[in-house]
Amino acid sequence: REIRDKQPSKHRLLVVANRLPVSAVRKGEACWQLEVSAGGLVSALLGITEFETRWIGWAGVNVPDEVGRKSLAESLAKKRCVPVFLDEDLVHLYYNGYCNNILWPLFHYLGLPQEDWLATICNYESQFDAYKKANQMFADVVKEHYQEGDVVWCHDYHLMFLPKCLKEKTPNMKVGWFLHTPFPSSEIHRTMPSRSELLTAVLAADLVGFHTYDYARHFVSACTRILGLEGTPLGVEDQGRLTRVAAFPIGIDSDRFISAIQLPQVKNHIKEFEGRFGGRKVMLGVDRLDMIKGIPQKLLAFENFLEENPKWHDKVVLLQIAVPTRTDVPEYQKLTCQVHEIVGRINGRFGTLTSVPIHHLDRSLDFHALCALYAITDVALITSLRDGMNLVSYEFVACQASKKGVLILSEFAGAAQSLGAGAILVNPWNVTEVASAIAYALNMPSDEREKRHHHNYKHVTTHTSQEWAEIFVSELNDTVVEAQLRKKQ
Ligand code: ADQ
Numbered sequence: 421r422e423i424r425d426k427q428p429s430k431h432r433l434l435v436v437a438n439r440l441p442v443s444a445v446r447k448g449e450a451c452w453q454l455e456v457s458a459g460g461l462v463s464a465l466l467g468i469t470e471f472e473t474r475w476i477g478w479a480g481v482n483v484p485d486e487v488g489r490k491s492l493a494e495s496l497a498k499k500r501c502v503p504v505f506l507d508e509d510l511v512h513l514y515y516n517g518y519c520n521n522i523l524w525p526l527f528h529y530l531g532l533p534q535e536d537w538l539a540t541i542c543n544y545e546s547q548f549d550a551y552k553k554a555n556q557m558f559a560d561v562v563k564e565h566y567q568e569g570d571v572v573w574c575h576d577y578h579l580m581f582l583p584k585c586l587k588e589k590t591p592n593m594k595v596g597w598f599l600h601t602p603f604p605s606s607e608i609h610r611t612m613p614s615r616s617e618l619l620t621a622v623l624a625a626d627l628v629g630f631h632t633y634d635y636a637r638h639f640v641s642a643c644t645r646i647l648g649l650e651g652t653p654l655g656v657e658d659q660g661r662l663t664r665v666a667a668f669p670i671g672i673d674s675d676r677f678i679s680a681i682q683l684p685q686v687k688n689h690i691k692e693f694e695g696r697f698g699g700r701k702v703m704l705g706v707d708r709l710d711m712i713k714g715i716p717q718k719l720l721a722f723e724n725f726l727e728e729n730p731k732w733h734d735k736v737v738l739l740q741i742a743v744p745t746r747t748d749v750p751e752y753q754k755l756t757c758q759v760h761e762i763v764g765r766i767n768g769r770f771g772t773l774t775s776v777p778i779h780h781l782d783r784s785l786d787f788h789a790l791c792a793l794y795a796i797t798d799v800a801l802i803t804s805l806r807d808g809m810n811l812v813s814y815e816f817v818a819c820q821a822s823k824k825g826v827l828i829l830s831e832f833a834g835a836a837q838s839l840g841a842g843a844i845l846v847n848p849w850n851v852t853e854v855a856s857a858i859a860y861a862l863n864m865p866s867d868e869r870e871k872r873h874h875h876n877y878k879h880v881t882t883h884t885s886q887e888w889a890e891i892f893v894s895e896l897n898d899t900v901v902e903a904q905l906r907k908k909q
Pocket residue numbers: 458459460461463464600601670706707708741742743783784785786790807808809810811812813815
């Protein structure tokens with residue numbers, strides 16, 4: 421699907437994220453194949469239609485030569501994308517190191533990776549320097565393409581230094597920063613050696629956004645406790661300058677999913693899947709294979725459910741679709757083995773000659789197959805240990821207009837705050853609680869299912885990704901005015 425733009429528009433929106441929404445594969449010296457990539461941010465921003473959008477980010481590929489860089493930039497320009505070129509060593513320290521070994525686990529309350537925590541601490545300074553250097557490189561590309569009046573929207577934990585780098589040279593630039601992960605309690609954030617520098621760099625933005633009010637509150641209290649600044653109902657104040665801090669819960673492009681269900685390709689998939697799993701209740705998990713998604717915990721809960729409910733043997737199937745990520749990292753390899761081992765054990769224990777209780781796939785699904793799976797599902801099982809929002813829960817609800825299936829959702833996903841009244845909320849660490857929730861969901865009377873579904877469906881179809889982006893960007897415009905007014909007073 422093409423990245424949509426609508427003309428004419430009032431503003432240009434420069435969206436800066438670590439990864440561009442396309443992946444580039446080199447097919448020759450000056451020949452590139454571009455593919456739109458999956459992921460939460462990509463799904464959300466595909467819904468933006470009201471701004472003329474430019475994307476700035478890393479193309480996910482090492483391009484050491486000038487011919488390659490020039491030809492890739494030209495190919496990407498056709499998709500309104502601008503590449504930031506990062507060399508392999510920098511990517512290793514900045515992306516694999518500081519972003520994914522330090523910020524990602526800490527922001528999800530997981531602590532440092534157990535395998536190599538000592539190395540992580542010893543290499544902290546060099547990784548942090550690389551992080552700052554990479555952020556400066558993103559800033560240089562933004563400045564090259566920036567025109568007066570553009571709004572710059574920086575995304576995620578990879579780019580916490582970017583607001584500072586941008587404002588140093590161009591103080592009038594309208595800069596927003598949005599975090600897609602949780603922002604943890606200040607007690608977690610204060611363990612980080614670079615705790616103050618990170619907060620100060622983010623505070624250079626005019627508007628700082630989070631998925632939930634709790635994350636925003638954690639950020640403000642980190643600023644008050646660690647930097648000694650004043651937290652106000654509007655945000656954080658430093659010597660008369662206000663950084664607006666607020667919650668902007670993301671949504672999905674719900675129309676895209678709702679209309680997909682009517683497509684012949686999706687209907688064919690639905691027929692095929694119903695034939696394959698017909699007669700059994702279908703439970704579904706769709707996650708990236710990441711520690712935060714709580715996949716082993718989910719499997720243990722399902723095992724507990726099968727132990728406690730023999731009458732359901734052979735009458736229910738769990739489809740777990742897990743997209744591999746970071747496959748070169750030992751922690752993730754270990755997670756994959758652990759998941760395979762548990763799946764094997766459960767299928768060995770509860771399978772029959774003709775069927776198994778779990779179908780586990782280590783891969784991504786195409787959009788049509790994914791929508792069909794959402795549509796035929798009776799119970800979606802999302803057990804993230806922490807999750808900024810979790811868009812899979814929204815996508816499931818959007819595809820359930822006719823089935824009105826049940827959503828079991830971790831209370832530690834941001835989505836629990838928006839879909840909490842319709843979903844069954846669970847603590848993913850409590851396997852017996854999750855097992856009981858599965859039994860409850862499978863036996864739920866249709867009037868209760870409808871009521872719960874209606875609540876979620878209304879939310880998902882009114883709080884869309886387009887609305888999320890519009891509100892953030894319009895508030896970003898207003899915030900700058902407000903900050904300038906405060907300065908004049
Ligand atoms: P993610 O951790 O990637 O995003 P999520 O919000 O669930 O998590 O989005 C995943 C996206 O990838 C969904 O659009 C889903 O359809 C797709 N996807 C996942 N598994 C798939 C599979 N097996 N096959 C095909 N597609 C698959 C981060 C944060 C989240 C936050 C988002 C957006 O971690 O908490 O909700 O950003 O802010």
